Amino acid sequence: MITGELKNKIDSLWDIFAAGGLVNPLDVIEQITYLMFIHDLDEADNLRAKESAMLGLSYQSMFADTVIINERPVDGKQLKWSVFRDFPAGKMYSVMQEAVFPFIKQLHGDKNSAYSKYMDDAIFKLPTPLLLSKVVATLDEIYNQMAQVHDSDIRGDVYEYLLSKISQSGRNGQFRTPRHIIKMMVALMQPKPDDIICDPACGTSGFLVAAGEYLKENHKEEIFFNRQKKDHYMNHMFHGYDMDRTMLRIGAMNMMTHGVDNPFIEYRDSLSDQNPDKEKYSLILANPPFKGSLDADTVSADLLKVCKTKKTELLFLALFLRMLKVGGRGAVIVPDGVLFGSSTAHKAIRKELVDGNRLEAVISMPSGVFKPYAGVSTGILIFTKTGHGGTDKVWFYDMTADGLSLDDKRTPTAENDIPDIIARFHSIQSLPLEGKVAAQPTDEVYNEEANPRTAKSFFVPKAEIVENGYDLSINKYKKTEYKAVEYAPTNQIMAELQELEAEIAKGLAELEGML
Numbered sequence: 001m002i003t004g005e006l007k008n009k010i011d012s013l014w015d016i017f018a019a020g021g022l023v024n025p026l027d028v029i030e031q032i033t034y035l036m037f038i039h040d041l042d043e044a045d046n047l048r049a050k051e052s053a054m055l056g057l058s059y060q061s062m063f064a065d066t067v068i069i070n071e072r073p074v075d076g077k078q079l080k081w082s083v084f085r086d087f088p089a090g091k092m093y094s095v096m097q098e099a100v101f102p103f104i105k106q107l108h109g110d111k112n113s114a115y116s117k118y119m120d121d122a123i124f125k126l127p128t129p130l131l132l133s134k135v136v137a138t139l140d141e142i143y144n145q146m147a148q149v150h151d152s153d154i155r156g157d158v159y160e161y162l163l164s165k166i167s168q169s170g171r172n173g174q175f176r177t178p179r180h181i182i183k184m185m186v187a188l189m190q191p192k193p194d195d196i197i198c199d200p201a202c203g204t205s206g207f208l209v210a211a212g213e214y215l216k217e218n219h220k221e222e223i224f225f226n227r228q229k230k231d232h233y234m235n236h237m238f239h240g241y242d243m244d245r246t247m248l249r250i251g252a253m254n255m256m257t258h259g260v261d262n263p264f265i266e267y268r269d270s271l272s273d274q275n276p277d278k279e280k281y282s283l284i285l286a287n288p289p290f291k292g293s294l295d296a297d298t299v300s301a302d303l304l305k306v307c308k309t310k311k312t313e314l315l316f317l318a319l320f321l322r323m324l325k326v327g328g329r330g331a332v333i334v335p336d337g338v339l340f341g342s343s344t345a346h347k348a349i350r351k352e353l354v355d356g357n358r359l360e361a362v363i364s365m366p367s368g369v370f371k372p373y374a375g376v377s378t379g380i381l382i383f384t385k386t387g388h389g390g391t392d393k394v395w396f397y398d399m400t401a402d403g404l405s406l407d408d409k410r411t412p413t414a415e416n417d418i419p420d421i422i423a424r425f426h427s428i429q430s431l432p433l434e435g436k437v438a439a440q441p442t443d444e445v446y447n448e449e450a451n452p453r454t455a456k457s458f459f460v461p462k463a464e465i466v467e468n469g470y471d472l473s474i475n476k477y478k479k480t481e482y483k484a485v486e487y488a489p490t491n492q493i494m495a496e497l498q499e500l501e502a503e504i505a506k507g508l509a510e511l512e513g514m515l
Contacts, residue, residue: 006145010161013138020131025165026246031125032162035139037253038100041107042081067103074099085136092136093129122249177206177287177333180403181369184418185285185331185380186210188425193222193229195237198281200270200288200319202240205251207285209258212238216259238263239281241270271315272298277323284324287333288316290376306352309345313338317349317381321357324385336364336377340473350470354462358390359383361425363397364474368406379472382425394465395428395448396474397421397457417456424448424457453479 017028045061052059063076077083084095101124126132146158191197191211199207215223215233223233238260242248248265255263268275290313299315306318313334320330338346339362353359361382367375384390403416427446451458460477468476487493 006142006149006158007161009138009142009145010158013135013142014165016131016134016138020134021127022125027125029162029165030122030246030250032135032139033250033253034101034104034122034124035135037257038104039081039139039143040257041104045080062107067099069099069102069106074103079103085140089129089133093126093132096126096132097124121245176203178369178402179206179210180418181333181365182206182210182285183214184422185333186214187422188382189283189285189329189331190218190426191215191283193219193226193233195283196239196281197237197283197285198239198241198277198323199284199286200241200275200316200323201286202242202251202265203244203247205238205240205254205263205265207287208238208240208251208260208263209254211283211285212255212258212260234261236264238265240265241268241275243267243269269298270319271300271303271312273300275300275319279323279325279328281323282325282328284320284328284330284332286316286320286330288313290335307345307348309343311345314345314349317353321352321385326385326387328385329383330385331380331382333365333378333380336379336473338472339379340471340476342469347470350472353381353383354391354394354465354470355389357383357386359394359472360429361395361397362472362474363399363421365399365402366406368410369402371406371408371410379474381472391462393459393461394472395425395457395459396477397424398474398478400456420456453477454481 013032014028017023017031022028022031041062045063049059049061061076063080065076066073067076067079068074078095079100084092084100087095101122105120105122126135142158186207191214193215195211197208197211199205202208212233222229224230238255240248240251240263242251242265245267248267252263252265255265299310300319302322303315303318306321307314309315317332317334317338320332324330338349341347359381361380363380363382365378365380367377369378370376397417399417399421401413401415401417403413403418404410405413424446428448448457448459458477464477465472488496
């Protein structure tokens with residue numbers, strides 16, 4: 001969570017862009033992302049040079065003595081952030097426009113890579129040397145502030161805060177997924193080094209980045225010291241699709257900045273016939289757009305066979321089941337209406353999850369989770385594709401707190417169900433906890449089978465769900481425990497009121513005597 005001086009610096013950076021004439025939040029974030037990427041390239045190159053020197057290995061810097069930019073030789077040192085930031089504003093601007101920016105556009109040798117595809121039409125939009133000079137100076141101050149915060153996740157927090165500036169829901173109903181919810185879902189699913197992971201509505205690649213970071217934290221030996229698995233991690237593991245090229249560009253840079261060389265991030269309408277993927281992925285993590293406007297003629301016919309509808313949230317669920325391999329798992333966010341909607345299409349997709357596959361969990365989230373961007377109530381569905389059923393009971397959890405207040409301010413609070421959700425979910429699957437959650441000491445032994453319906457979490461047998469028309473809303477099954485409240489007898493309450501009235505009259509009389 002970004003607070004204090006660091007938050008003020010980021011806000012002032014935003015104000016500098018606005019004063020310079022750039023007011024579209026996506027444009028601002030895109031330009032900041034480019035500059036952060038350029039800054040990080042310099043740092044990463046210096047780090048690799050030091051590591052190579054320590055190991056006695058030779059290292060060829062990407063900022064070699066001479067770099068060819070558009071068939072023109074350029075002094076490579078001028079392209080380093082640590083060098084050009086000290087140039088006068090005019091020279092800095094010309095170096096950025098004529099050398100640095102073309103350099104990062106040609107950086108990835110593979111012309112078919114996600115990075116190359118979405119950098120091809122990238123535009124340097126800062127209009128004046130003075131604006132660039134102010135932005136570079138402020139970004140330096142932000143990096144200095146970040147260095148003083150002893151938190152390995154601070155860079156992610158900064159980027160999260162920048163993305164929070166996209167404060168309005170998009171045309172097709174998409175909005176930013178809070179990073180702590182993304183990390184919770186990744187921790188629930190525990191990605192493995194041989195997984196093939198997809199987000200068919202990836203936006204800025206938040207789920208893919210979090211999955212990559214989880215693997216680096218928990219499976220570092222495998223993905224970095226096993227040549228085959230490292231190649232899989234860098235080039236074949238991560239897949240993301242979206243229909244917004246700006247988001248794809250930010251997503252590709254986001255993945256590259258987080259150390260994934262070549263994710264497969266592509267412009268694609270996932271629900272249309274241009275998406276041929278079937279039984280391809282072992283893990284899907286997604287928050288697909290809700291209430292999107294949709295041309296029914298473009299929707300893939302095999303999705304309409306599962307549920308005939310124009311509602312994107314239902315079609316995406318059908319799509320996830322189609323895209324997963326048998327045995328593949330999904331953790332996806334859906335609006336509450338998906339859980340209890342009474343239309344034929346709503347019931348059909350829930351029936352497919354429960355009868356045709358194995359629905360494992362429904363986690364109900366409070367409506368404040370997506371504030372201040374949206375007040376929609378949502379839930380998380382966790383399922384495994386089997387193609388032939390397998391649901392015998394479903395685990396429900398009633399999340400009431402996520403570590404932040406549920407109003408528009410979203411300030412940190414002590415109440416947080418997320419560690420409990422992760423621990424309980426893994427206990428029912430007999431899985432060991434990994435990562436930071438595992439480090440939290442607990443003596444609690446979970447017995448979810450014995451939990452009553454008044455508890456925060458409990459099981460519901462499949463037969464009861466079927467009997468209720470495949471309703472998956474937690475309120476259908478949760479029981480409220482009413483506690484009797486005893487009040488004092490009426491005559492005692494009246495006596496106390498009369499006593500209070502006498503005290504007030506006495507006080508008024510004393511006050512009157514003082515006048």
